[in-house]
Amino acid sequence: MGAVALAxxxxxxxxxxxxxxxxxxxAKTYTxxxxxxxxxxxEGIWSNxxxxxxxRPAELAGKQFFTEEEAAxxxxxxxxxxxxxxxxxxxxxxxxxxxxxxxxxxxxxxxxPTRRTSLIIDPPDGRIPPLTPEAQKKDALxxxxxxxxxxxxSWEDRNLGERCLTRGVPKLxxxxxxxxxxxxxxxYVAILQEMIHEVRVIPLDGLPHIAKNIxxxxxxxxxHWEGNTLVVDTxxxxxxxxxxxxNCCGGAGENLHLIERFTRVDANTIDYQYTVDDPARFTRSWxxxxxxxxxxGPIYEYACHEGNYGMAxxxxxxxxxxxxxxxxxxxxxxxx
Amino acid sequence: xxxxLAVVVAGFGLLLSAVPVWAHHxxxxxxxxxxxxxxxxxxxxxxxxxxxxxxxxxxxGPDGKVVNWMIEAGTPNTLFRRGFTKDSLxxxxxxxxxxxxxxxxxxxxxxxxxxxxxxxxLFLGSxxxxxxxxxxxxAK
Numbered sequence: 001m002g003a004v005a006l007a008x009x010x011x012x013x014x015x016x017x018x019x020x021x022x023x024x025x026x027a028k029t030y031t032x033x034x035x036x037x038x039x040x041x042x043e044g045i046w047s048n049x050x051x052x053x054x055x056r057p058a059e060l061a062g063k064q065f066f067t068e069e070e071a072a073x074x075x076x077x078x079x080x081x082x083x084x085x086x087x088x089x090x091x092x093x094x095x096x097x098x099x100x101x102x103x104x105x106x107x108x109x110x111x112x113p114t115r116r117t118s119l120i121i122d123p124p125d126g127r128i129p130p131l132t133p134e135a136q137k138k139d140a141l142x143x144x145x146x147x148x149x150x151x152x153x154s155w156e157d158r159n160l161g162e163r164c165l166t167r168g169v170p171k172l173x174x175x176x177x178x179x180x181x182x183x184x185x186x187x188y189v190a191i192l193q194e195m196i197h198e199v200r201v202i203p204l205d206g207l208p209h210i211a212k213n214i215x216x217x218x219x220x221x222x223x224h225w226e227g228n229t230l231v232v233d234t235x236x237x238x239x240x241x242x243x244x245x246x247n248c249c250g251g252a253g254e255n256l257h258l259i260e261r262f263t264r265v266d267a268n269t270i271d272y273q274y275t276v277d278d279p280a281r282f283t284r285s286w287x288x289x290x291x292x293x294x295x296x297g298p299i300y301e302y303a304c305h306e307g308n309y310g311m312a313x314x315x316x317x318x319x320x321x322x323x324x325x326x327x328x329x330x331x332x333x334x335x336x
Numbered sequence: 337x338x339x340x341l342a343v344v345v346a347g348f349g350l351l352l353s354a355v356p357v358w359a360h361h362x363x364x365x366x367x368x369x370x371x372x373x374x375x376x377x378x379x380x381x382x383x384x385x386x387x388x389x390x391x392x393x394x395x396x397g398p399d400g401k402v403v404n405w406m407i408e409a410g411t412p413n414t415l416f417r418r419g420f421t422k423d424s425l426x427x428x429x430x431x432x433x434x435x436x437x438x439x440x441x442x443x444x445x446x447x448x449x450x451x452x453x454x455x456x457x458l459f460l461g462s463x464x465x466x467x468x469x470x471x472x473x474x475a476k
Contacts, residue, residue: 085449085457087448087449090372091369091370091372092369093364093369094364095369095436095448096363096364096367096368096369096436096446096448097362097363097364098363098448099363099408099410099446099448100408100409100410100446100447100448100450101410101447101448101449101450101457101458101459103410103414103415103457103458103459103460104409104410104411104414104415104459105410105414106414106417151365152365158361161360161361162360162361162362164387176410176411176413176414177411177413177414194413196387298417300412300413300416300417301386302386302387302411302413303385303386304360304386304387306385306386307383307385307386307387307388307390308361308387309388309390309406309408310360310361310363310366310387310388310408311361313366313367313408313438313439313440313444314361314362314365314366316438316439316440316442317365317366317367317368317438317439317440318365318439319440320439320440320441321439
């Protein structure tokens with residue numbers, strides 16, 4: 001009997017990081033400051049830079065959290081791997097893809113404070129849930145259609161980021177400019193995403209979503225407060241958001257229903273979580289937690305179209321490769 | 337404990353072999369891995385623009401002919417946040433660019449590794465974001 005009681009007690013005591021997904025020990029006692037109109041204050045410049053991957057790598061299956069020692073080792077290894085000043089693969093596409101020196105990158109240096117091994121917190125395996133048979137069929141048809149085109153027949157074959165259209169909502173951490181500016185006014189919350197200078201204006205008026213036939217790159221967001229948590233409900237995405245390069249939502253498109261939660265848990269942290277709800281695509285909904293950490297700023301404009309010479313370079317590169325292939329083919333035929 | 341850690345860390349090997357691709361667009365689609373270039377010359381113009389800055393430079397060939405090259409770099413935002421400004425790299429500064437030429441054969445390349453002639457890297461700085469938990473190892 002005593003042993004059973006002990007086991008039950010022990011079950012409630014372990015492990016520390018599971019208790020609070022925010023990872024902040026002050027979450028229970030902290031009271032967020034208020035804006036002049038009385039909303040919990042989320043204003044400021046925040047960063048979501050982290051080394052934690054969206055999905056738990058297969059090598060870490062079954063391991064939800066790192067110990068402190070493992071976390072330090074993991075961070076060291078990932079920083080070594082990411083260091084673009086390394087030139088291990090000279091003369092390969094992998095070396096070209098690293099683009100430029102490491103000083104241009106700004107990815108953060110730490111995993112999330114919970115030491116979780118994935119940003120996905122639900123399901124517990126840290127992976128995007130399996131697709132429905134219907135979604136698998138759709139993806140296969142799309143892949144077949146895509147295979148009939150070259151990598152850059154048109155700018156429309158390139159992803160939405162390269163085209164400077166959108167980095168998507170929510171914007172997951174990437175190589176640099178992982179910054180967000182939050183501004184609150186009575187009735188609205190606005191979020192500026194530094195990449196790629198996109199602004200979400202979220203009304204808190206309680207009105208329903210816009211008509212279903214109106215589709216937007218950032219969807220249609222409506223917010224409301226549940227205690228100290230700002231809950232934002234977003235629908236009406238354009239189907240093409242499936243092609244965002246840092247895919248927040250597992251290839252979800254027009255049926256994506258996104259539920260985001262922002263809770264300020266201490267002076268320097270917003271516990272940010274989002275749930276992807278798309279029953280047509282996934283066999284269950286799933287939830288991601290990416291803390292937003294106070295960043296010193298300033299935040300800068302990222303006028304993506306201003307100098308996107310890269311797109312012209314990609315298309316010109318594809319034409320040059322086609323020409324070279326055609327010449328090779330012609331030479332082969334001539335020598336027959 | 338040490339053994340257990342070694343086992344866990346060894347498991348990272350596979351994941352570490354993957355190469356991250358994080359630039360705004362695919363550099364591998366724009367530049368040719370089979371056309372490495374090493375250019376030494378003086379900066380004629382800096383375009384501090386997004387999504388990527390471009391360094392223009394004059395390169396004198398073995399025949400004495402001067403050719404202007406355009407070198408693609410990263411986002412200016414990162415450098416501005418670290419205190420660099422548009423005056424940090426003056427016209428006339430001599431640099432060495434190791435990179436890959438554009439697939440279409442034009443005089444454009446990526447600045448895969450850009451240094452001063454003495455080997456110092458341009459814009460060398462901290463890799464942190466300056467965010468509280470990035471700076472304070474105890475603030476987890």
